[in-house]
Amino acid sequence: MDKKYSAEPYRIKMVEPIKETSRQEREMLLKNAGYNPFSLKSEDVYIDLLTDSGTGAMSQEQWGAMMVGDEAYAGSRSFFKLESVVRNITGYQYFMPVHQGRGAEQVLLPQLVTKKGMYYISNIHFDTTRAHVELAGARALDCVIEACFDIDLDHPFKGNFDLDQLERIINSKGKENIAGIIMTITNNSAGGQPVSMENLRAVKQIANKYQIPTIIDGARYAENAFFIKQREKGYEDKTIIDIAREECSYADIFLMSAKKDGLVNMGGIIAIKDNEELFNKCKVTVIPYEGFPTYGGMNGRDMEALSVGLMEGLDERYLRHRTDQVRYLGDKLKAAGVPIQYPIGGHAVFVECKRFAPHIPSYQFPALSVTNAIYLEAGIRAVEIGSLLLGRDPDTHENKVSEMELMRLTIPRRVYTYKHMDVVADAVIHVYQHRHELKGYEFVYESPILRHFTSTFKPIGGLK
Numbered sequence: 321m322d323k324k325y326s327a328e329p330y331r332i333k334m335v336e337p338i339k340e341t342s343r344q345e346r347e348m349l350l351k352n353a354g355y356n357p358f359s360l361k362s363e364d365v366y367i368d369l370l371t372d373s374g375t376g377a378m379s380q381e382q383w384g385a386m387m388v389g390d391e392a393y394a395g396s397r398s399f400f401k402l403e404s405v406v407r408n409i410t411g412y413q414y415f416m417p418v419h420q421g422r423g424a425e426q427v428l429l430p431q432l433v434t435k436k437g438m439y440y441i442s443n444i445h446f447d448t449t450r451a452h453v454e455l456a457g458a459r460a461l462d463c464v465i466e467a468c469f470d471i472d473l474d475h476p477f478k479g480n481f482d483l484d485q486l487e488r489i490i491n492s493k494g495k496e497n498i499a500g501i502i503m504t505i506t507n508n509s510a511g512g513q514p515v516s517m518e519n520l521r522a523v524k525q526i527a528n529k530y531q532i533p534t535i536i537d538g539a540r541y542a543e544n545a546f547f548i549k550q551r552e553k554g555y556e557d558k559t560i561i562d563i564a565r566e567e568c569s570y571a572d573i574f575l576m577s578a579k580k581d582g583l584v585n586m587g588g589i590i591a592i593k594d595n596e597e598l599f600n601k602c603k604v605t606v607i608p609y610e611g612f613p614t615y616g617g618m619n620g621r622d623m624e625a626l627s628v629g630l631m632e633g634l635d636e637r638y639l640r641h642r643t644d645q646v647r648y649l650g651d652k653l654k655a656a657g658v659p660i661q662y663p664i665g666g667h668a669v670f671v672e673c674k675r676f677a678p679h680i681p682s683y684q685f686p687a688l689s690v691t692n693a694i695y696l697e698a699g700i701r702a703v704e705i706g707s708l709l710l711g712r713d714p715d716t717h718e719n720k721v722s723e724m725e726l727m728r729l730t731i732p733r734r735v736y737t738y739k740h741m742d743v744v745a746d747a748v749i750h751v752y753q754h755r756h757e758l759k760g761y762e763f764v765y766e767s768p769i770l771r772h773f774t775s776t777f778k779p780i781g782g783l784k
């Protein structure tokens with residue numbers, strides 16, 4: 321393999337066997353799943369690239385740390401250990417654990433919505449973030465730079481905020497109606513694209529001018545820090561933790577799904593810089609939803625694993641390999657002409673299926689078609705992020721049309737090898753070379769809410 325991709329910085333000492341199936345079996349399995357990959361059993365999947373969330377492998381240090389977990393209901397030793405790690409990274413005073421990212425959203429986001437008709441603004445809200453903004457009675461507005469939608473454009477920070485648009489929104493809605501600005505780093509929905517330090521700093525300046533609180537959605541804050549080190553002038557010689565600290569310095573609140581860069585299978589974080597009143601309000605809310613504020617939906621052993629995982633997630637050699645492995649897959653696809661979001665982001669390769677299968681209209685879900693085809697080809701499970709996920713307009717009931725029809729090949733952390741990436745690349749390239757054979761899909765059953773998870777389909781005109 322080319323030296324430009326670093327090898328795994330670890331040895332593997334526990335393995336989980338994976339089953340291989342024949343094409344004939346996969347045809348049956350997918351049919352039985354209603355042509356919806358979410359309904360496949362994971363044991364019928366050869367390489368599972370559905371998500372990088374909670375699917376990573378823990379280290380020997382993490383498994384070892386679990387043995388000393390303190391399971392006290394209140395004030396456990398494991399809580400104080402995790403609190404000191406979070407304080408060390410963020411520089412913030414207040415911390416409480418939650419069971420995962422959406423738990424943090426559920427507790428924190430409603431606190432800043434003080435009246436009707438308020439807005440959160442983000443570079444792009446992740447789906448659950450948007451849902452919690454709406455459940456809190458506010459509305460979610462996105463303002464990512466236009467470059468994000470041009471997949472071929474080589475821009476180092478496609479996750480950035482459009483700063484002019486941000487100020488325009490604040491002025492048109494009125495600063496008193498903005499509940500907060502959410503900086504999603506990396507920007508998952510834009511293709512795992514990073515946000516530059518310069519952009520974070522500028523967003524903070526705008527927020528200060530209008531006295532609006534800033535929130536980091538830091539699910540992949542360490543990958544973002546690594547990209548800043550690689551791509552932004554002045555950061556080449558800084559350590560990842562120092563870059564992460566600077567990221568945090570531009571926010572007042574840090575929310576995290578620890579299932580990503582925390583290198584654990586379950587867990588989440590709320591950290592607040594210095595607003596004691598807000599922290600006290602969160603403490604009141606967290607108890608009925610998540611649990612007592614010193615465990616908040618986690619147990620002692622999981623807090624121990626997270627204390628170790630957060631630091632491992634900031635290790636530069638780990639991050640280099642992590643991003644190299646994703647880039648290796650993306651480079652192979654790009655070299656074969658497969659349309660992907662470029663430069664390749666932190667946690668996944670996003671394939672643009674509008675261009676992959678232009679003969680399939682959005683309402684026949686081109687990215688579902690490609691996703692199903694790679695399962696049939698090689699037992700690989702990816703995920704549709706396009707018009708199927710976007711759903712229908714609640715008023716007109718028309719199918720909404722997504723700006724991009726993406727298939728996300730999401731790489732779990734420390735789980736698969738480069739050889740697995742070769743298998744994935746070969747399958748996607750094979751399907752690309754036979755793309756004219758791809759069929760659109762129609763509903764057999766359309767679920768009324770969050771339809772992508774549970775609907776069933778059939779290929780229009782059959783598979784062959």
Ligand code: F0G
Binds near residue numbers: 373449539577
């Ligand atoms: N924020 C971002 C940017 C995310 O990517 C996710 C989850 C969340 C918040 C919610 O965190 O799942 O722990 O409740 N993303 C997963 C994904 C589900 O597949 O991208 P959670």
